[in-house]
Amino acid sequence: MRSQASTPLPPLALTQGDPAGIGPELALSAWLRRDVDALPAFACLADLDHLGRLARRLALDVPLIASDWDQASGHFPDALPVIPLDGALAVEPGRPDPATAPGTIQSITRAVAAVRAGQAAAVVTNPIAKSVLYAAGFAHPGHTEFLAHLAADGGPVPLPVMMLWCDELAVVPVTIHIPLRRVPDLLTTELIVETARIVTDGLRRSFGIDAPRLALSGLNPHAGEGGALGHEDDAVVRPAIAALRAEGIDASGPYPADTMFHARARAGYDCALAMYHDQALIPIKTIAFDEGVNVTLGLPFIRTSPDHGTAFDIAGQGIARPDSLIAALRLAARMAALHRRIPA
Numbered sequence: 371m372r373s374q375a376s377t378p379l380p381p382l383a384l385t386q387g388d389p390a391g392i393g394p395e396l397a398l399s400a401w402l403r404r405d406v407d408a409l410p411a412f413a414c415l416a417d418l419d420h421l422g423r424l425a426r427r428l429a430l431d432v433p434l435i436a437s438d439w440d441q442a443s444g445h446f447p448d449a450l451p452v453i454p455l456d457g458a459l460a461v462e463p464g465r466p467d468p469a470t471a472p473g474t475i476q477s478i479t480r481a482v483a484a485v486r487a488g489q490a491a492a493v494v495t496n497p498i499a500k501s502v503l504y505a506a507g508f509a510h511p512g513h514t515e516f517l518a519h520l521a522a523d524g525g526p527v528p529l530p531v532m533m534l535w536c537d538e539l540a541v542v543p544v545t546i547h548i549p550l551r552r553v554p555d556l557l558t559t560e561l562i563v564e565t566a567r568i569v570t571d572g573l574r575r576s577f578g579i580d581a582p583r584l585a586l587s588g589l590n591p592h593a594g595e596g597g598a599l600g601h602e603d604d605a606v607v608r609p610a611i612a613a614l615r616a617e618g619i620d621a622s623g624p625y626p627a628d629t630m631f632h633a634r635a636r637a638g639y640d641c642a643l644a645m646y647h648d649q650a651l652i653p654i655k656t657i658a659f660d661e662g663v664n665v666t667l668g669l670p671f672i673r674t675s676p677d678h679g680t681a682f683d684i685a686g687q688g689i690a691r692p693d694s695l696i697a698a699l700r701l702a703a704r705m706a707a708l709h710r711r712i713p714a
Contacts, residue, residue, distance in 0.1 A: 379410065379491040381442040381451070382702050383481035386416035387496025388474055389459050390466045391680025392690035394424050396496065398432045399692040400699065401450040407696050410703035412494065413442035413451040415477040417459040421452060424463070428688045439489035453480070463686025466499055471506030474498055478513075482520045485671045492672035492702035493517075496695070497680045512547065513675075514666055521669045531568045531667040533641070534650060534677060535701065536658035539631065540577075540641040542569055542667075543650035553646045554602055557589060562610035562643070569641055570619050572667035576705040577640075585630060585639035586611055586623035587649055593624040607645070631657075660693040663701050672705045674698040 387393025397414045398421065400407075414421070418436055425432045437451035445451040455473050478498075484490040498513055510516040518530040533542045544565050545553050566584055573582035586607060588594055594603035607624040614621035622639075629635060630642055631653035644650035654662050655677070662677035676694035684690055 379706055382412035383484045383490035383493050384412045384414045385477040385481050385495045388499045388680045389461050389470050392685045393496025396692045396695045398425055398430045400695050409699055411443040411446040413453050415453045415481055418452045418454050420459040464682045466502045468502055468505040471503050491706040494698050494702050495675040499680045528668050531565055533665045533667055534654045535663045535665050536661055538657050539654050541650045541654050542643050543647045545646050559606050559610045563613050566614050568668040578708050579640050583639045584621045586643045587627040588624035589645040592626045661697045663698045674702040
């Protein structure tokens, strides 16, 4: 009998994202680079006719085939397998339309269902535009929160943790999409500890790091400079580090954020935890603007995504680079393979 580890992975489930954005053309471009980049098999949950029109518009020689999950990997070498969505799309690149929101949501929902049923190995999401979904009545703050809602399946909603990853850096913002003035009020010792636990588990299971080293930034300049520049680092961050170390987690800091991300500093940790959004995203987008990957930890399935938005301004022009999507596909397959060897 063949072991689970030797059984080929199922295909990855790639969502369409906002169909007026660059996601669909990135899927076409990534398939064209399947050999040179040694891409894992993936199937795109999308409208087949919309993808066909887009391929013709961009003069991309991408054969498309309607598929189911069982056949997708077999089709992949010769054609891009498409898991068709219900209903046709009438949308032009660069012209977002709330009428497309049901298809966008269906693509995400069905991708998650396929992974949870074992038909797909991981969810890879193309970018969505929250404003378009909001106009259609979408009730969740964003993409990640919707995935957490789907993961809950009627039970407690897990805390999803956003990690930005490239070969040179992994970084997590403890607080994410909130106004800067609210960060000190929402940043708590408990939130830092819970986030760090999820990161530690994710690095073990999904990245094969047995004893992850976490470096935590301070909130204030110079990590508060002994209270002269703010008390949050001593009152909130240091107690979190102490609690984590008491649990056996290799956490250190708080470090001044402006000295954490040069090459010599990065060699001392496996993941940096930053206290707010820009502390985390500025360094990784400086280091790997085109190749960064957004990874969601804390969900019962693997989810990666390109680290960019819908780029409506360049959609349909054939100039969008698929590098970040390619990195997201490759990382999702790597994580899925590790999950087989390191069960929960």
